[in-house]
Amino acid sequence: MKICFYGECSELHDGLFALAKILNVNVSCEGLKINFRKTDKGHSVTLRDGFCCIEYSSIAGAMRAFTLLVHHVKGFGADKDLDIKEDEVFETCGVMIDVSLGGTAPKVETWKTFISYMARMGLNMLMVYTEDMYVVKEYPYFGYMRGAYTEEELSEIVAYASKFGIEVVPCIQTLGHLSKVQRWKANAHLFDNPSVLLIDSEETYRFIECMIQTVRRVFKTNRIHIGMDEAHGVCMGKYYELHGPTNRYETLLRHLRRVVEICRRYDFVPMMWSDMFFRLGSKTNDYYDITAKIPENIKETIPEGLSLVYWDYYHTNANTYQKLLSAHQAMGDVIFAGGVWTWTGFAPKYRQTMESTYPALEMCRKQGINHVFATVWNSDYSECDFFNALLGFQLYAEFHAGGDVTPARLAEAFRACTEMEAESFLAMDIDDLGCDNPQYDYDAPYSFAEVEHNIPVISKQVFYQDPLVGLFDKNFSYLNLEKHFSEAYARIAKCKAKGLEGELLEIIEAYARVIMQKCDLGIRLKKAYDSKDNAELAALIPKMQALISDLDQLHELYAARYYRCNKPFGFEEKDMRFGGVRARISRAIQRVNAYLCGEIETIEELSAERLSFENRETPFVHLYYVEKMRRP
Numbered sequence: 001m002k003i004c005f006y007g008e009c010s011e012l013h014d015g016l017f018a019l020a021k022i023l024n025v026n027v028s029c030e031g032l033k034i035n036f037r038k039t040d041k042g043h044s045v046t047l048r049d050g051f052c053c054i055e056y057s058s059i060a061g062a063m064r065a066f067t068l069l070v071h072h073v074k075g076f077g078a079d080k081d082l083d084i085k086e087d088e089v090f091e092t093c094g095v096m097i098d099v100s101l102g103g104t105a106p107k108v109e110t111w112k113t114f115i116s117y118m119a120r121m122g123l124n125m126l127m128v129y130t131e132d133m134y135v136v137k138e139y140p141y142f143g144y145m146r147g148a149y150t151e152e153e154l155s156e157i158v159a160y161a162s163k164f165g166i167e168v169v170p171c172i173q174t175l176g177h178l179s180k181v182q183r184w185k186a187n188a189h190l191f192d193n194p195s196v197l198l199i200d201s202e203e204t205y206r207f208i209e210c211m212i213q214t215v216r217r218v219f220k221t222n223r224i225h226i227g228m229d230e231a232h233g234v235c236m237g238k239y240y241e242l243h244g245p246t247n248r249y250e251t252l253l254r255h256l257r258r259v260v261e262i263c264r265r266y267d268f269v270p271m272m273w274s275d276m277f278f279r280l281g282s283k284t285n286d287y288y289d290i291t292a293k294i295p296e297n298i299k300e301t302i303p304e305g306l307s308l309v310y311w312d313y314y315h316t317n318a319n320t321y322q323k324l325l326s327a328h329q330a331m332g333d334v335i336f337a338g339g340v341w342t343w344t345g346f347a348p349k350y351r352q353t354m355e356s357t358y359p360a361l362e363m364c365r366k367q368g369i370n371h372v373f374a375t376v377w378n379s380d381y382s383e384c385d386f387f388n389a390l391l392g393f394q395l396y397a398e399f400h401a402g403g404d405v406t407p408a409r410l411a412e413a414f415r416a417c418t419e420m421e422a423e424s425f426l427a428m429d430i431d432d433l434g435c436d437n438p439q440y441d442y443d444a445p446y447s448f449a450e451v452e453h454n455i456p457v458i459s460k461q462v463f464y465q466d467p468l469v470g471l472f473d474k475n476f477s478y479l480n481l482e483k484h485f486s487e488a489y490a491r492i493a494k495c496k497a498k499g500l501e502g503e504l505l506e507i508i509e510a511y512a513r514v515i516m517q518k519c520d521l522g523i524r525l526k527k528a529y530d531s532k533d534n535a536e537l538a539a540l541i542p543k544m545q546a547l548i549s550d551l552d553q554l555h556e557l558y559a560a561r562y563y564r565c566n567k568p569f570g571f572e573e574k575d576m577r578f579g580g581v582r583a584r585i586s587r588a589i590q591r592v593n594a595y596l597c598g599e600i601e602t603i604e605e606l607s608a609e610r611l612s613f614e615n616r617e618t619p620f621v622h623l624y625y626v627e628k629m630r631r632p
Contacts, residue, residue: 001074002031007053009036012062015119015163019063022116023070032078034069036062042402043122045069047082059165061088064122064397064417071416086122087402090364092371094118094125095393096171096337097386099133100180102378103570105147106386110565111157117390119164120417121397125373126161127225128154129171132181138210141184147569154218162220169223170215174208174259175199175252176231193237199255200243209262216266225309226259229273252276253301260303271307271335274328288312290323299331308332311375313339313352318359325367335371336364340392342384343377345460346511346558350429353392361399372396381573385561388504390418391425420501427495428508430488430515431459459485459511462519464581467544467588468605470522474612481519489516503561510554517547525588529595529606537592544589551582 003025005016020027034052043061045068046053052069056062065084072082095118099105106114118126132143135150142148158168179195181187190207192198197207215224235248256272263270279285281292302308310328315321328334338360341349357374364372374396376389394414398405401413411422426432458481461472489512495505521544528536555578562571594600 001070002026002028004029004031004033005036006033007036008038009062012036012056012059015059015063015165016066018163019066019116019119022120023067025070032073034066042085042087044085045072045082046084047072047078047080049081050078052078058088058124060119060122060124061086061165063119063164064401067120067122068416088122088400089402090370090372090400092125092167092335092373093396093400094123094127094166094373095340095389095396096127096129096373096375098129098343098376098378100129100131100177100378102381103133103146103180103573104378104381104562105133105149105567105569106565107567108153108156112160114387115157115161115164115166117418118161118166118393121394121413122400123393123397124165125167125169125371127169127171127373128157129375129377131173131177134214136210136214139181139187139207141186142181144184145569146180147567151214151218154215158219167221167223168219169221169225170219171225171227172211172215173227174211175228175234175255177227177229191237192235192239193233196231196234196237198238199235199251200239205258205262208259212262212266212268216268222267222269224263224268224270226263226270226272228256228259229275229311231276249280256306257303260306264305269305269307271309274308274310274331277302277308277331278327288314288320288324290320290327292327294327294331302332306332307335307371309335309337311337311339312360313341313356313375316355316359318363321360321363322367325363325369329367334369335373336360336369337373337375338396339375339377340389342386342389343379343382344384344431344457345463346383347428347430347459347508348384348388348392348425349431349457350391350426351432354395357392357395358405361396361405365399372399381570381577383558383574385504385507385565387500388425388428388508390414390420391422394418394422419499421495421497424495424497424501424505427488427491428505430485430492430508430512431457432488433484458519459515462515463511464577465518465522466584467518467522467525468584468591468603469608470526470605470610472613473522473526474610476520477523477610482516485512485516485519488512507554507557507561510550510557514547514550514554517543517550521547525592526606526610529603534596538596541589541592544585548582548585551578551585555582 003020005027009016017027032052034054037053037055039055039057041057043054043056043065045065047069054062054065054069056065068084069082115126130149133146133148134143134154135148136142161168176196178197182191182194190197190201190204197204212224235246235251260270275287277294277298278292279287280298281294282289308328308331310324312321312324325334325336338357339353341353361372374393376386391414394417395405395410398410398413414420414422462481465472489509492505492509492512497505524540525537528540558574559571562574591603595603
């Protein structure tokens with residue numbers, strides 16, 4: 001395919017040429033001529049009688065428009081007319097990738113690949129969540145042995161993104177979530193408790209200023225995310241020893257004002273997670289308490305120009321989002337952060353992603369929220385590749401484009417922007433129990449824990465559970481997990497693809513194969529042992545040996561992609577986890593063999609009674625799911 005650019009496209013030059021190369025398009029004086037024109041709002045593509053015009057109001061919008069045009073011409077030819085007009089609903093629509101909680105730092109080239117997908121979708125903001133994952137020269141143990149990004153690396157990422165009209169925003173922490181920094185003795189004097197900085201200490205503010213100086217040298221934006229969420233135990237550790245009892249809210253506000261002052265000194269306009277203010281209005285300290293009353297004097301204490309980021313990836317009810325968004329808007333400028341669920345294990349959770357994102361973004365559009373982004377966390381060293389979240393990012397891009405976002409439209413846009421299939425990414429959600437999400441009464445008080453615990457994440461529990469001890473087996477016994485995971489494996493195996501899509505599928509398929517075999521292993525061992533069925537115990541030994549072989553294959557596939565795409569730091573944790581799972585299956589084989597050979601009289605682990613985990617009567621999920629999946 002050959003194309004020629006002309007018109008008002010000087011600011012697009014670098015991005016268009018880079019994108020043309022990625023899309024395998026030749027730029028020359030021949031071929032389809034594309035005339036670019038500036039407009040006030042949104043972007044459009046018109047192809048008629050072999051003449052093409054792209055109107056655009058933003059660089060990011062022009063990149064999406066060009067991508068959609070290329071997809072159309074490759075599929076139908078330049079003779080088939082095309083007429084697309086999209087709104088660009090939000091001022092900012094982007095993503096936040098966590099590189100801190102799991103210590104997985106993508107290489108610069110990996111970031112460039114990811115940014116190219118963002119460009120094709122028309123997303124215009126990238127936030128890199130870095131607690132200690134960037135080098136601060138004055139503090140050598142900041143990010144030590146974690147693969148922290150140098151200023152040169154971050155500058156290269158920022159420069160590449162800018163070609164496509166993508167703003168890269170620093171996302172740091174200036175109070176809590178800094179346990180990886182505190183663990184080094186050289187930094188201990190900066191802390192109140194193991195993860196929270198010591199407020200009112202001048203050394204703390206010198207430290208924060210060094211962080212902000214560092215990101216100022218690198219990032220071109222005037223926006224910065226200063227974190228400030230979940231500062232648990234603040235003023236209750238070293239601060240208490242130094243100052244005694246204090247009004248914690250006033251102390252937090254004093255700290256916030258100091259941080260905001262530093263930001264302004266370096267020409268940054270800050271935003272922060274809204275926990276600090278909204279938990280105060282709840283009698284139960286619940287962030288999502290829709291009955292909470294925020295006192296007027298609290299609203300008046302928020303520093304001028306500070307934006308509050310309302311994060312929510314749990315609710316599936318539009319009324320809840322409406323109430324919580326309105327409560328935030330009453331406090332000042334609001335940014336919404338949803339989530340693409342990749343932080344619960346190897347596999348993404350697209351059912352939860354879709355069911356929380358549709359009502360959230362629809363309500364953001366109705367409420368006039370101008371800035372939204374999707375978060376991808378790496379909690380508990382989450383094993384999920386963040387490229388598995390691409391379909392979720394496409395969902396944000398479609399809401400940004402305007403109009404009705406149907407599953408069919410999402411799938412077609414995903415195909416146009418990534419040359420991948422939505423069906424493949426949806427199949428990766430092996431924890432999808434195939435049931436409609438039960439609707440809760442969101443007008444009644446409830447707890448955050450209740451919402452969180454009703455989201456099933458069974459495969460990770462299966463993967464790491466010890467086959468001999470079987471802590472989850474009582475709960476698993478309620479469900480026909482072997483049937484469920486076998487069906488999930490079959491769905492993934494049907495999705496044949498090449499390139500990135502095929503690589504991601506291959507890893508999830510290998511994972512599903514392990515889970516399919518391991519999900520009821522402990523139950524079968526216990527049942528055979530209790531019934532003194534030595535033949536069944538013997539039959540389980542080759543099954544466990546085959547499981548180890550499949551586990552090793554998964555480990556190698558996972559490691560190969562990890563080392564190719566990321567800095568090596570952080571994989572030591574993965575290796576230890578894989579090794580632990582393998583060692584305990586090997587130990588189960590050894591223990592069963594010893595029992596069958598008469599070397600030991602009992603297998604004490606299998607003799608022990610199985611109780612429900614955490615005394616729950618249901619297997620981690622709402623009773624609605626139990627009835628749908630109950631064993632026959």
